[in-house]
Amino acid sequence: MEERYYHQWLQNMKNLTARYAQKLLQRFPEPRELLDAPENWLEEILPPAQFRELLERRREVRTVYGMQEEYERLMEKGIRFVSCHEKTYPRRLLEIPDPPVGLYYRGSLPGRDALSVAVIGSRECSEYGVYIARELGAFLGRRGVDVVSGMARGIDGISQQAALEAGGASYGVLGSGVDICYPASNRSLYDSLIDRGGILSTYSPGTPAAGRNFPARNRIVSGLTDALVVVEARVKSGTLITVDMALEQGREVYVVPGRVTDRLSDGCNRLLKQGAGVFLDPESFLEELEELAFLKKIKPERSDEEKNEEGESGRKHWPTAEVFSWSRNTPRDMEEELVPVWEQLDLTPKSLEEIGGALGGRYSAAELGVLLLRLVMTGRAKQISAGHFCRL
Amino acid sequence: MYSTILSGALLGVNACLVQVEVDAASGLPAMSMVGSLSGEVRESRERVWAAMKNMGLEIPPKHITVNLSPADLKKEGTAYDLPIVVGMLEALGYFPAGKARDILFLGELGLNGEIRQVRGVLPIVREAAKIGVREFIVPKENAGEGAVIPDVKVRGAATMGEVLGFLMADAAERGAILPAQDAAGWPTAEGAEGPGYDFAEVKGQEMAKRAAKIAAAGFHNLLMIGTPGAGKSMIAKRIPGILPPLTLEESLEVTSVYSVAGNLDGKSLLTKRPFQAPHHTISMPALMGGGVVPRPGVISLAHRGVLFLDELAEFPRVVLDGLRQPLEDRRIQIARVGGNLIYPSDFMLVCAMNPCPCGFYPDRGRCRCTEPQIRRYTGKISGPILDRIDLCTELQAVDVSSLHRESGGETSAQIRSQVERARKMQEERFQGTEYRFNGDVKAADIDRFCPLEKEDRRFMEETYAKMGLSARSYHRVRKVARTIADLAGEDRIHREHLLEAVLFRPAQEYWK
DSSP: OHHHHHHHHHHTOSSOOHHHHHHHHHHOSSGGGGGTSOHHHHHHHSOHHHHHHHHHHHHHOOSSHHHHHHHHHHHHTTOEEEETTSTTSOHHHHHSSSOOSEEEEEEOOOOSSSOEEEEEOOSSOOHHHHHHHHHHHHHHHHTTOEEEEOOOTTHHHHHHHHHHHTTOOEEEEOSSOTTSOSSGGGHHHHHHHHHHEEEEESSOTTOOOOGGGHHHHHHHHHHTOSEEEEOOOOSSOHHHHHHHHHHHTTOEEEEOOOOTTOGGGHHHHHHHHTTOEEOOOHHHHHHHHHHHHHHTTSOGGGSHHHHHHHTTSSOOOOOOOOOOOTTOOOOSSSOGGGHHHHHHOOSSOEEHHHHHHHTTTOSOHHHHHHHHHHHHHTTSEEEEETTEEEEO | OEEEEEEEEEETTEEEEEEEEEEEESSSOEEEEESSBOHHHHTHHHHHHHHHHHTTOOOOSOEEEEEEESTTSOBOSSTTHHHHHHHHHHHTTSSOTTTTTTEEEOOEEOTTSBEEOOSOHHHHHHHHHHHTOOEEEEEGGGHHHHTTSTTOEEEEESBHHHHHHHHHSOHHHHHHHSOBOOOOOOOOTGGGOOSSOOGGGOOSOHHHHHHHHHHHHHTOOEEEEEOTTSSHHHHHHHSGGGSOOOOHHHHHHHHHHHHHHTOOTTOSOOOSOOEEOOOTTOOHHHHHEETTTTEEOHHHHTTTSEEEESSGGGSOHHHHHTTHHHHHHSEEEEEETTEEEEEEOOOEEEEEEOSSSSSOTTOTTTOOOOHHHHHHHHHTSOHHHHTTOOEEEEEOOOOHHHHHHSOOOSOHHHHHHHHHHHHHHHHHHTTTSSOSSGGGOOGGGHHHHSOOOHHHHHHHHHHHHHHTOOGGGHHHHHHHHHHHHHHTTOSSOOHHHHHHHHHTOOGGGTOO
């Protein structure tokens, strides 16, 4: 228990990177030793700035009580801390280079058994991205796969929301303290993540969100997962930084292909050209992932013997009857006059004029608008703006 | 000697008569002017003095007193120069006493005796004619606007010499010296055509044209959202042309406002619906009216016409919020130390804006604005103004090839006749009420004027629930549905009218 306070103390040092923190832990497996370690030993390990910070912090804290107090104060607020020496520390993070010394979290930590997938992509995403993220998140949620992401606007949040709504678990890794909801517009997602998953962060509570925190955050996102799915990304995009880190960490990277003319898919298509895994549908993706996980022996309990041994104890069993298909919405029960209009709709928003033009001027603008609205009301279409519609 | 001459003062766009009294008595030579005069009226003394001297009219050493009555009314403007000089000439005996009786004088004087243009001739002539004044002498440039009033003689004078000659002559010769201006022709159907733009010139943009038609028919305010170059201003400019022609009464109102503002440019009677498109850097007084010498603002110049605010999001919030009262009351009250002025401002508000700062949303391939940026952009428009805009439509960028291909569709004249038909239905509906158009109806009277059948009511509730719309827009959607039904010539609001109104629902529904 006491050990945890020292880990927290170490984790709270602003300038100390995970790399040097891990070096310190190698030299001093008991972090309490750091308080009495000879200065020249520390100086050997740390660069000057980090060395100075450690000395300063060391001078401030000569007893463990201050640390304990702080720890308990956070506990009261529902904020937990786990150190890399503890059993509950996410096992996947231990595999990555320089895992963080500890993690703050609210809610719970990712379980050890379930597969874990990061769904990431652009904040300003298209309707296509929204659709894929939602379908994928919901599918993973239904199949008991953890969805990990950054709780950002756009793809991140949408996939997490969908996973939670489908009854799955999801974990959000923040670039701020776990007590800060960023972006504020995702407040309800933040609350339900605490309820049915967790909010994780390496930053001490109270740290405001800042741009420079996000690359380090992305490292944890990919570190927590078995595979990464990139839904939409421009060529210059933070998402691609996450992909680089995932590759460094040996994670599988899957990419949703897009049209070559879509700027929001440029980053994705480029990754595909470089040899990333092709994401065609959630079903085949999950199959491949389970296969790989088996090969990697990430899930040793997959062998029949062990399965029988474990029985109902740990893993849940998911119905496998579902066969995924993109074209689920075959309009069989649709009113006849709506069908031709519906067929013109796409995931990319189309303007009313475009749709009208494709139908060869069969309808006046007002008539067409009314037909489209009826599609919206029956849940077949979505009105993006005053004049734009897309399929749902 | 004592004399009294008729003149007039402006009160907003209304007017009242002013008596200019001149007394010339023996005493210490001086000229004093009283009667609650503003600076420019006081300066009149110097102009009158110099003009008389330059015309070779000697001013005898007398004590001259000029009083403008009613003395407690603040007198402004330069139109009193002419009545004052006429009064002096009479008091000093330059023409037989009584020759200027029952003639109303207006005009500014140059130092060489010429008579210069003034503002507000039409409203003064109109008011005086009601009281029974039949003869007017005004600056030549203003004669045309005065002459639109029936049964009066309005004579335009270029110099003071002409006026003096006129006053000295016998009744029989007078007409030859200063002929009465011909009455301007009344606006005919052709004369009331829109401002030279036709809807047939707008290619594509069926939705926006439809929205403009509905807006014109029910006097609803309209918001157009679209990428730059989509044709928002093109459509806005054509809206005055699909409104019914100005009636004579409306025409006089509009001309009065322009006359008071000094914007008449020698025209006699305005017969086209005004179209005002102020730039977004406009100041509050310029928009609302005001100034040291209060003048009507752009909203009053748009009276009975269209006020078009392009780049709505760029207008400062305070300026937009200032529109709330005029949109509600259809007139603007300007408070000054000297009293309150009221200018009419019964305009149709047409606004245009980009969907986002870059203008390409929702085309995510091109638009890189972040959601907070878009929210900030749309959030700049004040809610109370949006609450007064019933219709919202979106325009897409038009590619050049379609400009050649597509036919324009209905002409302005065709649309106007539909609008007029719809307005006739509203006239009958609102007879004996405070309302004129569907757009005016207040929330409390919606059930009375826009009734829905029971099942339609349920249908709307369902629609609102399914589409996640807010109750805030419900009344406005119903008013628009009423107008759509009027355009279709239907007494009852049908389901498709309601759905179409939902399609044009107010912008806030997208910006939540």
